Amino acid sequence: MSALEDLSRDELIVLARAQAERIAEQDARIAELTDRLARLEHLLSRNSSNSSLSPSRDDDAGRTPPRPRSGGGSKRSRGKQPGAPGVNLTWREVPDERRDRFPEGSCGCGADLTAGRDLGVVDRYQQHEIPLVAVRVTQYDQHAVACRCGIVHTATRPEGSRSGPVGYGPNLQAWCVYLMVVHFVPVQRCRQLVESLTGTAPSVGFVHGMLTRAAVLLDEADKRIRALLTAACVVCADETPLRVGPAAAPAGRKKAVRYLLVACTRWVTHYLVGGRDLDTFKAMVIADMAAGSVIVHDRYQNYDAGPFAHLLHQLCCAHLLRDLAGAGEVYPGEHWPAQIADALRGLIHQANLARDAGATTIGQTVTDDLVRLFRQGVLVGLKATDAHGSRPGERKARLLLETLHDRQADVLRFTTDLRIPATSNQAERDLRPAKIQQNISGRLTSEDRTRDRYKILGYVSTAAKHGLNQMTVLRDVFLGRLWIPDPTPATG
Incomplete structure (x- = not known):
């Protein structure tokens, strides 16, 4: 204190101002750290129940796991669920092969058992087994014959054969x-697996080249799939990041990433590799859909762009429900997030019940009550967030409420036309293979081969939706028996 008492008035003023500046700097630093901590806590609170994160991210270090579902529902037990169809080996009355087995060796008395008297079958056992796979080399000698008229005819090569004296058959290619x-x-x-199973060792170049060969053979089917989607009355669409090409980010981009876009129905699937820009979206099949058709999507801005102004929209309710769950965590004392979510789930449930019953619409009385709860919840939420702050999640909750209010027809369109699904889950399911592929294989090196890969995947996905075996249709491609999807179910 003695040192301060010796200071003059002007020196004390200078010292006070310096301390005030340091305090202001500390306050600003504390405010910055508080804001950063709030953003960090908000990011760590994101999981599969309140955002678009996949369930696999729920176990990330420090991340808040999803809350248990309320409502008294019991957690499903592991294993087969009651009422689910069982799968088991059944006895075949007509087996593919029958073999008699007799005791071998000698009896305790020293007699040979092969000389014993047959007492008949006392036990039966059927074994389901696959044959050991080994490559077989078959030489085809194409003969020429001369007709009596003098014209020479030469036998054609077998189905699936390639040019040159030696080649792999359609089974191995498929x-x-x-x-x-x-x-x-x-x-x-893949090359190592084929070698282990068959004994032959195709080159890496041959294996990789099969993607291009199959994609070229699928051009006609790909055009049909695209045509079926443009003729469909409802199409689900979605997009996901895809690591393709060089690992270094190109100029003007933060990440070296492309996007995989999908347009699909319950009958057909079509993929497109590109960016998340409007030019890529304009190349999607949805740009060619007829006026008044419906696209189900996740509210990404490009779906509402000018090229798609002729289309109607159904906003994915699964995304809306996740965002409502996030809003409920941002405003834990408010009732409106749960009220809107419950009304939305109720409408989805009633649509599913009506669809399962073969009805074309939902009962008006039930719909009116749930829609009223939905609207009231939105209005209450808008009033409660009219003066929202800058806390992480508050602006997103406000934008969500404005969407629910301003685009109510696009949110509830599925209630007036049961052909329209309430969610874009079909598109998310069709994109899941891309996410699994990246977890297994990582970055794909060639963008051209990636396009080939997803042209093929769209084809086999479409075939599977029609109940066909994926391996069988691929083998038929190399045999020249291209399966073309029927337009009837896809546009009906």
């Missing part, structure tokens, strides 16, 4: 494509 595209096996591991 296996390579099936492993790479459907099961995401990397090219090198």
Whole structure:
């Protein structure tokens, strides 16, 4: 204190101002750290129940796991659920092969059992087994014959044969494509797997080249799939990041990432590799859909752009419900997030019940009550967030409420036309293979081969939706028996 008492008035003023500046700097630093902590806590609170994060991210270090579902519902037990169809081996009355087995060796008395008297069958056992796979080399000698008129005719090569004196058959070609595209096996591991199973060792170049060969053979089917989607009355659409090409980000981009876009129905699937820009979206099949058709999507801004002004929209209710769950965490004392979510779930449930019953519309009385709860919840939420702050999540909650209010017709369109799904879950399911592929194989090196890969995947996905075996349709591609999807179910 003695040192301060010796200071003059002007020196004390200078010292006070310096301390005030340091205090202001500390206050600003504290405010900055508080804001950063709030943003960090908000990011760590994001999970699969309140955002678009996948369930696999729920176990990330420090992340808040999803809350248990309320409402008294019991957690499902592990294993087969009551009422689910069982799968088991059944006895075949007509087996593929029958073999008699007799005791071998000698009896305790020393007699040979082969000389014993047959007492008949006392036990039966059927074993389901696959044959050991080994490559077989078949030589086809194409003969020429001369007709009596003098014209010479030459036998054609077998189905699926290629040019040159030696080649791999359609079964092996189909296996390579099936492993790479459907099961995401990397090219090198695919070659190793084929060698282990069959004894032959195709080159890495041959295996990788099968993607291009199959994609070229699928051009006609791909055009039909695209045409079916443009003729559909309702199409689900979605997009996901895709690591393709060089790992270094190009100029003007933060990440070296492309996007995989999908347009699909319950009958057909079509993929497009590109960016998340408007030019890529304009190349999607939805740009060619007829006026008045419906696209179900996640509210990404490009779906509302000018090229799609002729289309109607159904906003994905699964995304809306996740955002409402996030809003409930941002405003834990408010009732409106739960009220809106409950009304929305109730409408989805009633739509599913009406659809299962073969009805074309939902009962008006039930719809009116739930829609009223929905509207009231939105209005209450808008009033409660009219003066929202800058806390993480508050602006997003406000924008969500404005969407629910201003685009109510696009949110509830599924209640007036049961052909329209309430969610874009079909598109998310069709995009899931891309996410699995990246977890298994990582970055894809060639964008051209990636386009080939997803042209093939769209084809086999469409075939599977029609109840066809994916391996079988791929083999038929190499045999020249291209399956073309029927337009009837896809546009009905």
